[in-house]
Amino acid sequence: MHSDVVASRSAEHRDSRESRTGGGPQLDAVSLAIIEQLQEDGRRPYAAIGKAVGLSEAAVRQRVQKLLDQGVMQIVAVTDPLTVGFRRQAMVGVNVEGDVESVADALTAMSECEYVVMTAGSFDLMVEIVCEDDDHLLDVINRRIRAVPGVRSTESFVYLRLKKQTYMWGTR
DSSP states (O other): OEEEEEOOOSGGGTHHHHGGGTSSOOOOHHHHHHHHHHHHOTTOOHHHHHHHHTOOHHHHHHHHHHHHHTTSOEEEEEOOGGGGTOOEEEEEEEEESSOHHHHHHHHHTSTTEEEEEEOSSSOSEEEEEEESSHHHHHHIIIIIITTSTTEEEEEEEEOSOOOOOOOOOOOO
16 A cells, blocks of 8 residues: 555546636645655655755645645545455446436445546546445446436446556646
8 A cells, every 4th residue: 555645536626627727726836846746755754845845844734734625636545456355346437318417426426436537428427436346346337326317328347457557647
């Protein structure tokens, strides 16, 4: 298990993406540099970050707390699901009739749905699911996702092996 900063992908943290258009938190070069430092190592001491970005340890601590409070980033332990009891992962493409946003909100509320994104293309939504086993996956797809009002169809892509998972995309 290791710790990384994960730029949140959920709708509740939409503000950080809106900053480019003036709708959310404005991130200066120092805040972006702090984020990059934490993406490299989410456990990096504030003193070391301060040295790299030209701030005191206390100033870095305040900036990090502000970034967390604003939903710009999260500091989380990223695990390998297999090692913590989740033996089945899948990406599920979902086609929706009607309001995509309401279906996305319903799926976001399901604990097994780790990633929900509205898309353009063959599917209206792509949903990453993490489950204990095949029976659990079947239950989530068949009894819960397909039961959401507005879900027209699903297509499942079961993961055989995870080859790469990083959150080191930096900042812009």
